[in-house]
Every structure is written in structure tokens, then in C-alpha cells.
Amino acid sequence: MAAALSLHDVTLHFGGVKVLQDVTFDVTPGVILGLVGPNGAGKTSLFNCISGHYRPSAGSITIDGTEVVGTAPARLARLGLARTFQHPALQLDATVLENVLLGGHTRLRGGPVSWSLRLPGTVRAEREIRQEALGLLDRAQLGWAANLPADELSHGLHKGVELCRALLSKPAVLLLDEPAAGLSHGEVEQLIDAVRRVRAEEDITVVVVEHHMGLISALTDRVVVLDHGRLLMEGTAAEAQSDPRVVEAYLGKDATDDAA
Numbered sequence: 001m002a003a004a005l006s007l008h009d010v011t012l013h014f015g016g017v018k019v020l021q022d023v024t025f026d027v028t029p030g031v032i033l034g035l036v037g038p039n040g041a042g043k044t045s046l047f048n049c050i051s052g053h054y055r056p057s058a059g060s061i062t063i064d065g066t067e068v069v070g071t072a073p074a075r076l077a078r079l080g081l082a083r084t085f086q087h088p089a090l091q092l093d094a095t096v097l098e099n100v101l102l103g104g105h106t107r108l109r110g111g112p113v114s115w116s117l118r119l120p121g122t123v124r125a126e127r128e129i130r131q132e133a134l135g136l137l138d139r140a141q142l143g144w145a146a147n148l149p150a151d152e153l154s155h156g157l158h159k160g161v162e163l164c165r166a167l168l169s170k171p172a173v174l175l176l177d178e179p180a181a182g183l184s185h186g187e188v189e190q191l192i193d194a195v196r197r198v199r200a201e202e203d204i205t206v207v208v209v210e211h212h213m214g215l216i217s218a219l220t221d222r223v224v225v226l227d228h229g230r231l232l233m234e235g236t237a238a239e240a241q242s243d244p245r246v247v248e249a250y251l252g253k254d255a256t257d258d259a260a
């Protein structure tokens with residue numbers, strides 16, 4: 001079930017450096033939101049605040065009204081948040097399937113003791129989750145790689161495996177951090193299709209950080225533009241691309257003056 005994500009006055013300081021200042025926006029359930037902005041704007045830092053990897057210096061972040069600031073990433077996963085990383089974080093010596101199965105962990109009831117007792121409910125749930133993992137890999141055209149060590153796959157395929165792992169947790173909110181980085185043109189097209197399919201088949205809210213404006217235009221319902229740690233504008237991708245403030249943030253004031 002897609003969840004609402006709300007940020008209110010999120011501020012992050014590293015020592016004396018203000019990385020994020022009073023960032024406020026809402027993401028409606030079921031929407032794909034793009035988080036864009038020039039290098040160093042604070043996109044990844046904001047992402048890390050949402051996913052619990054950074055703790056904001058001030059402000060509030062809620063998922064369906066529940067405050068999540070200060071909640072550890074593992075607990076956030078149980079609350080329905082999943083993310084991918086700019087540089088896929090896979091266990092390279094484990095198989096592709098084993099990597100995807102890590103995403104199903106949050107769906108198993110009980111804890112290490114009941115899991116190790118191999119109770120019938122645990123065995124049944126594990127079997128179902130394994131079938132779902134194989135189904136996700138098949139749909140991502142990665143079924144052939146299920147039993148290969150992740151190490152043997154390319155960077156582009158690692159991104160696909162990471163997306164399967166995130167989806168196996170059945171997230172209410174999915175965060176994608178630069179999913180197109182390092183992908184070929186064809187791989188970006190496949191990624192766009194994959195996220196569209198997820199959108200059509202799952203009830204899910206997606207936030208995507210991305211520099212690839214083709215992907216942002218193709219996928220997002222709305223975008224939030226950050227610049228120097230502040231929210232610069234919010235609207236559709238087309239509105240953002242024609243907004244003089246956004247053009248100036250990306251290209252610098254001189255370039256916009258030249259174009260005038």
C-alpha cells in the first residue's frame with residue numbers, strides 16, 4: 001500500500017557546513033517524485049535523511065504520519081521503506097538470488113530464534129518469498145543469473161538485482177538513488193520500462209534522485225528541485241526544465257544572461 005511521505009523544515013549541518021536548509025515538501029501516495037538539482041545541491045544527503053542513514057539537525061520526516069527521524073534503517077525497512085544506492089550495495093560473493101532474498105527478510109515474522117527453529121510457518125513463508133524473488137528476477141530478465149555469484153554480473157545488471165531486492169520487501173515507499181548512473185542508453189530504456197511496470201503493478205510511492213533528465217521526464221509525476229541545500233521549485237519535469245531559476249542553477253547566471 002503506497003504511503004505518504006512528508007518533509008517539514010528538514011535541515012542538515014555537517015560541522016559549520018549547511019548541507020540542507022528548511023526543506024519542506026509532500027509526496028502523495030502512489031506518485032513518482034523526482035529529486036533533481038546540480039552537483040552538491042544536497043539530493044543524496046536528503047535521501048540519506050529519509051532512509052535513516054543521516055539524522056537531520058532539525059525538522060520532521062513522516063511516513064503516513066509516523067515520525068521517522070531518528071529511526072534506524074533496519075526499522076524503517078519494516079515500516080515499508082526500501083532504497084537502492086548510487087553504487088549498488090550487493091554481497092558480491094553471494095548469488096544473485098541470495099542477494100535478492102535479503103530484501104524479503106523484513107517480511108518474515110518472528111526473530112532469529114523462531115527462524116532457526118525452522119517452524120512450519122517460517123519454512124512456508126521462506127518458500128513463498130523465494131518464489132517471488134525468482135519471479136522478480138524473471139520479470140527483470142535476470143532469471144538466468146539467479147544462481148551465479150553477483151560478482152560475475154556487470155554494473156548495469158547489479159542495479160537490476162538491487163531493484164529486485166528492494167521490491168521483494170514490498171515497500172510502501174521506494175527510494176532510487178541515481179538508478180541510471182553508469183548505464184548504457186539501452187539499459188536506461190530497460191530501467192524506465194521496469195519502473196513503469198512496478199508503478200502499474202504495485203501500489204507504491206517512488207522518490208528518484210537522478211541527473212538523467214530523459215529518465216526524469218519519462219517517469220516522474222512531479223519534481224522537487226534543490227539548489228545549495230534549499231528547495232528551489234516544485235512542479236512537473238517540463239515546468240522545471242523551463243523555469244529560469246532552474247536553468248540558472250544548472251548553468252550559472254552568465255549562461256542565462258547570454259541566452260536572453
Ligand SMILES: Nc1ncnc2c1ncn2[C@@H]1O[C@H](COP(=O)(O)OP(=O)(O)OP(=O)(O)O)[C@@H](O)[C@H]1O
Pocket residue numbers: 014017019037038039040041042043044045046
Ligand atoms: N558526510 C559528509 N560530510 C561533510 N559534507 C558532506 C557529507 N556528505 C555530503 N556533504 C556535502 O554536502 C553537500 C551536498 O552533497 P550531496 O552529495 O548531498 O549533493 P548531491 O546533490 O547529491 O550531489 P551529486 O549530484 O553530485 O551527487 C556537498 O557540499 C557535500 O560536499
